[in-house]
Amino acid sequence: MPSKRKKDIIIRDLSIEAIGFEGVAVGRHEEIVCFVKGAVPGDVIDAKVKRKKKKYYECRVEHIHEFSADRVEPPCIHFGVCGGCTWQQLDYDKQLYWKRRNIEDLFRRIAKIEVGEYLPYLYSEHMYGYRNKMEFSFSANRWLTDEEIAKDDEITDKNFALGLHLPGRFDKILNIENCHLQQDTANIILNEVRTQGSKVGMSAYHVTKHHGFLRHLTIRYSLAQDAFMVILTTAEISNDSEMKFVDDICQRLIEIIPNMKSFVHALNISHNAVMIESYKVLHGDEYLVESVCGVEFRISPFSFFQTNSYMLNPFIGKIVESAAIRADDIVWDLYCGTGSISLPASKSAKLVYGLELSESSIADAKANAEFNGIENCVFSVLDLHGKNATESISQLPSPDVIIVDPPRAGIQQNIIDILLSSDCRRIVYVSCNPATQARDCALLTEKYSVTSILPVDMFPQTYHIESIAILDLIK
Incomplete structure (x- = not known):
């Protein structure tokens, strides 16, 4: 005898209240949090439960009874099927609002960090056609x-x-x-x-x-x-x-x-x-x-480079400006990639040391330094999370400023320890994942205060956001 098919669970007239960090809309049903892909705050919907957990449901939109005032018509014929940009249905000003609010929630509620100042948004004037x-x-x-x-x-x-x-x-x-x-x-x-x-x-x-x-x-x-x-x-x-x-x-x-x-x-x-x-x-x-910021970068077929050309100059410019580098400063740029931050920063510093795991990225960084006649950057291949990282980094001259731009997983404990023991004047923490950034900044508050955070929207029509955190040594 064939097994009975489970009956679909439909939550009627669910009011969507917010959007969580991963870009999924949030509503509540009888004290159960409902995560709903494709919904917009202000929508009233019927939600079909796809996965049922003890404290939350994962749902999809079955029917929209009331459309949010923040909804817009997606211009893409592939929207809803293609997963490339999932926020086309959300007004751009509201995209910025929810991205900023999620950053503030992560630092204030989750990491319990008192941030000195949340700076005005650096947003993209090109909402489409921006990817290079x-x-x-x-x-x-x-x-x-x-x-x-x-x-x-x-x-x-x-x-x-x-x-x-x-x-x-x-x-x-x-x-x-x-x-x-x-x-x-x-x-x-x-x-x-x-x-x-x-x-x-x-x-x-x-x-x-x-x-x-x-x-x-x-x-x-x-x-x-x-x-x-x-x-x-x-x-x-x-x-x-x-x-x-x-x-x-x-x-x-x-x-x-x-x-x-x-x-x-x-x-x-x-x-x-x-x-x-x-x-x-x-x-x-x-x-x-x-x-970028007066530096010319050669981009080979498979080298990594930031994908929003229109935001490159303001984004990198803000990172270098935030570092407040002085003429006699030693700067460490950890996870330096192809030198997109190191090389512009070198214009203000005495010496910049760029460290990165990828051999091809370091080769590109060295080539770009030579291409621009920059001689005060030293690039080295190093697995920053490897067992030899602490010993290798200890051989470098003591830094006045450290810039970190890690992958989405954030910084591992060995690098946290290195940052804390450096006693450098300022740390600039650039992140494409504010959740791990907030976690790491909480560990650094043992010696550093988070002076400011600047949200940077490099990826309109998606929930992704860059964040520049400034940490100053507590005197």
Whole structure:
């Protein structure tokens, strides 16, 4: 006898009160917290319970009875299916409000830190079209939309897609026709590569069966040069038609995109989606150039760089300004990446020491220092969370200022101990995750006071936020 299907639990007329840090709306039902994806504060909804826990429910919107005054119409036809930007339905001023409120809640209520001052927002004037890098995936498993499934027409192109992953689905790709986070020209490139690849019968990569030629398309943009770099990642070329396609799509993009400065063909012959075996520049230069606070950065095909070009100068400028560096200061820049903070900071300091785990990032940092004629930056590869980190860092001259910009997981205890023992005048803690930033700052209040916090919106239409915390040594 077949098992009985569990009856759906629907919470009627649930009022949405707030948005939590991870961007999920919050309501309450009989003292149970309900987390609801896709809702907006001020909505009154019917919520379908997807997962039931002791103290909270995870829900989705089943029906909206009353629309919040803070709701706006999302411009993207893929909104609600694509997981790229989940706040398009929320007015931008309210996006800023909830991001700031979540930072304040994390520091005040969770970490129990008294912050001297929450500074006025540094927000993006470009709500769309701001990303300078987008990575799209090819797939032999295209996600079929509800509209396609509802039609009686035969679906002939379900084995070829170029777009973005659906949330929680590594094996399915949604065809993206127009991504509003990138420039219009980038969308032309995206659609042309998809059209030509499908037209000539190129095979898209199958992520579970591990076969197929086309794997990824990366589009990078330099605001300073108004130029594009296109990176086509494929499996190893196995026949003449595949070789011809790579050459033909390069020539086609040269014809229709006058400001395509570079076309790169990269090889990935492993099951690892991000492993690059080698790459070859088929057109133009091997790098783009971006200008940040008077420093020019060479951006190679796979180097890390902040993705919002329009906010780079104000963001980095605020970090350096907040450090209040003096002419005879020694500065440590921990988790320095490609030197995007170290190099502008070097203009004010005696010496800057940049430490970073990634060898390729340090190579880029050194190259950028040489490119700009900067001689007072010393870059070294070091695993800051490794067992030798404390000994290695102890060999450096004592710092006057320390800048830290860790990954989302935050700082580990060994670095907290190093910061506390440094007795440096000021710590500038830059974070893309205010939750771990607040946790770490609480540990540092043993010797430091949190003087100010500046929220920086680098990622409109998403819940992500950057935060610059200033910590001063308690005298």
